[in-house]
Amino acid sequence: MSRTPIPPKGSPAQDVLERLEGFRAADLDWRSGKVWAYMYDPGEESEALIKRAYMAYLSENGLDPTAFPSLVRLENEVIAMAAAHVGGDEQTVGNFTSGGTESIILACKAARDWARSKRPELARSAQRPKIVLPSTAHAAFHKAAHYLDLEVVLVDVDPDTFKADVAAMEAAIDEHAIMIVGSAVSYAHCVIDPIPELAALAKAKGLWMHVDGCMGGFLLPYFRRLGRELPDFDLRVEGVCSMSMDLHKYAFAAKGASVILYKHKSLRRHQIFTCANWTGYSITNATVQSSKSGGPVAAAWAILQHVGDDGYLEISRQVLEATEKVTKFVDEHPDLFQLGSTDMNHVSFSSKRVPIFRLADAVNERGWYVQVQLGYRWQGGESPANIHLVINPANLRWLDALLEDIRACIEEVRDSEPSPLTKTLEQTLAQVDLTNIDDETLRQMMAMVGITPGSGSVPKVGAEINEVLDMLEPAARERVFTEFMNELFV
């Protein structure tokens, strides 16, 4: 493989910046307001503010809190605001992290080490400690288990509401269980799990209860203040030990901003890593990273100060109204149905008559970007393949136009046939077990859909590929995605 070395001679700053700008040509044009996924767009004025705040603290290093007291202050103030927002009290503590995944990894580590400290037999056992998750819990918990050598016990959810089934969760607990998880809200269906019931179960069994509020923690309190009836989900609930909440979602902070909150310091202690057993400086880190830029925490602090509670409430009012409009559209359309009933501002919908991935492609060809989610099946139900709309303030001016285009695209694709490539791949897949085929054959199959080894080029993942992926079991999808990742980057 050819390797491009560092340029022998440097280039003027302006040239370098222009080239960087040019690289974006194929990226999603999120500033258009037509992207209904991935972005949590605060609008131009707020974006300018977070950039300035980020740049002001870009070079400060969070490695050693005694060297930059400003970063300790910013983090403590952000945590205090976050804790107050989700029912924390004077005992609540927390840390600023790089994102929801890091917050979740830390909560799982704290739960593991807390459980080991209370139940020494866990540390001696050859069986890995277990975390009990509804199948709707974010993949970050699986990642945490992968990194921390925990076992995931996956529990089916209610097939109509897509909320955790408390009785099934209880049945899944055995003597190796350490932790129960509930989401507020779940990513895929945007619903709140029965947190008080799950927390009561955790308490009765002596387990750690974590609420994943990465997506919903910030916005839900506003929705409630606007009159939306929602079940209890935050730190006020008896039995909740920790809660994660992202600020780089609906607080509109710069990416790299989440918090992990604990009911009490005695729980957070298990999160902290310290090492004095080497020849260099002693390390004590509350979070995963050691050296880290002060930019994200400064930007998060700045946006909270700037938008303020009244600003967030107003944004939430607009987003809530728009979500109700989307829900009404889906409910009234004869070909569509909503998966579950959204508790916040994401709406997932599917269809029995319209090929959903082709519908997404047709919509995207009209200049939008909507995300699809693959189907997930279990013995007592399924979450069918669907389109998942994330409704942001920056999207609102386009809402009617999007809904009209969805309506028109349904007519376009309703009776369309699968492409020849989908059919070929379907036949090939019927003959192979993807979890067991050799790397070379898998690479050849990926080349058929435009993924060429080591090319660094990004294929367009459209209906053809999604229809094939949708046929696969999760383990086979994981194999394909792992190989894809390994090919994508040189």
Ligand SMILES: Cc1ncc(COP(=O)(O)O)c(C=O)c1O
């Ligand atoms: C419910 C939930 N938890 C966790 C995460 C992970 O967050 P991040 O992508 O910031 O790591 C997400 C991301 O969308 C989420 O929706």
